[in-house]
Amino acid sequence: HAASYNTLTGEAPIVVAHRGASGYLPEETLGSYELAIKLGADYIEPDVQMTSDGHLVAMHDTTLNRTTDAAEMFAPRNGGYRVKDFTLAEIKQLTVKPTGALSGDKSPHQDFVPSMGDPYKVPTLDEVLTYLKDYNTANGTSVGIYPEAKSPFDSVKEQKIIDSLKSHGFTTAADKVILQSFAYESVVNLTSLLETNGMEAEVAQLGSVRLQDGVYGVSGSDGFNSLEKLAEVATGVGVSYGGITEAFIKAAHDLGLKVHAYTFRPLSEEEAFAMIQPMLDWGLDGFFTDYTDFGRTVVDAQ
Ligand code: G3P
Numbered sequence: 464h465a466a467s468y469n470t471l472t473g474e475a476p477i478v479v480a481h482r483g484a485s486g487y488l489p490e491e492t493l494g495s496y497e498l499a500i501k502l503g504a505d506y507i508e509p510d511v512q513m514t515s516d517g518h519l520v521a522m523h524d525t526t527l528n529r530t531t532d533a534a535e536m537f538a539p540r541n542g543g544y545r546v547k548d549f550t551l552a553e554i555k556q557l558t559v560k561p562t563g564a565l566s567g568d569k570s571p572h573q574d575f576v577p578s579m580g581d582p583y584k585v586p587t588l589d590e591v592l593t594y595l596k597d598y599n600t601a602n603g604t605s606v607g608i609y610p611e612a613k614s615p616f617d618s619v620k621e622q623k624i625i626d627s628l629k630s631h632g633f634t635t636a637a638d639k640v641i642l643q644s645f646a647y648e649s650v651v652n653l654t655s656l657l658e659t660n661g662m663e664a665e666v667a668q669l670g671s672v673r674l675q676d677g678v679y680g681v682s683g684s685d686g687f688n689s690l691e692k693l694a695e696v697a698t699g700v701g702v703s704y705g706g707i708t709e710a711f712i713k714a715a716h717d718l719g720l721k722v723h724a725y726t727f728r729p730l731s732e733e734e735a736f737a738m739i740q741p742m743l744d745w746g747l748d749g750f751f752t753d754y755t756d757f758g759r760t761v762v763d764a765q
Pocket residue numbers: 481510523611643669701725726751
């Protein structure tokens with residue numbers, strides 16, 4: 464690859480394993496994170512939900528049904544299967560199903576054997592952090608983690624994410640933590656919690672690219688914020704890739720903000736090059752993808 468990149472820091476753009484190797488294996492499980500690391504992820508991504516008894520689990524949706532066998536295991540509760548209505552002990556009985564476009568028979572990674580027992584259970588954030596720390600220690604690697612404080616937004620959950628990172632020793636820049644949220648309010652809270660706890664991590668505001676009254680910004684779950692305003696509380700933005708332009712990346716970089724794109728779902732290497740490479744030329748600092756290997760190949764070819 465080239466000696467330098469057009470990223471903010473000049474370092475290689477990061478490949479974030481979106482929900483693990485979720486194109487191939489059940490999303491947000493230890494098995495999926497393990498495959499993602501083996502395929503060259505720089506960061507693994509868990510979304511964080513909270514159970515009825517206050518435990519943090521890696522799960523994207525606010526409900527259990529899309530990704531697990533909850534409907535076969537339990538009767539609906541309060542009219543549905545919301546994570547916040549079930550205990551951790553109940554959620555631990557579930558099995559996560561593969562949902563990716565190249566899962567099962569279609570997967571090129573069918574020979575992958577996860578190293579842990581029960582690789583497709585819903586892990587707690589603590590279990591993901593333990594797995595990652597142990598993996599990095601055993602292999603001399605420094606794979607990072609990019610946890611999302613998912614809706615429903617809740618300062619108790621945000622505090623617990625910080626506590627969990629702290630108790631597992633993810634406290635310095637070398638531990639490579641990036642926190643993310645669609646809610647500006649959560650971004651502000653997470654940044655302030657990091658400061659209070661003397662921890663170093665990056666924080667990204669998620670949302671869609673918007674140009675409002677001639678000013679670039681990001682539209683999140685609680686409205687539009689200009690890049691200038693975001694630069695006061697965040698280190699970067701994570702935006703839907705369809706809205707990204709070279710001018711947006713330049714505007715962000717001029718304010719010291721990194722730009723990460725979500726979510727690339729190419730179904731081949733060829734598609735991955737077509738989708739991702741132009742944005743890397745513009746200076747994109749990293750991206751979320753369900754297909755870690757395709758993303759890795761594109762970055763390594765830069
Ligand atoms: O966190 C970046 C990207 O994951 C946002 O979309 O819905 O997959 O969490 P979502």
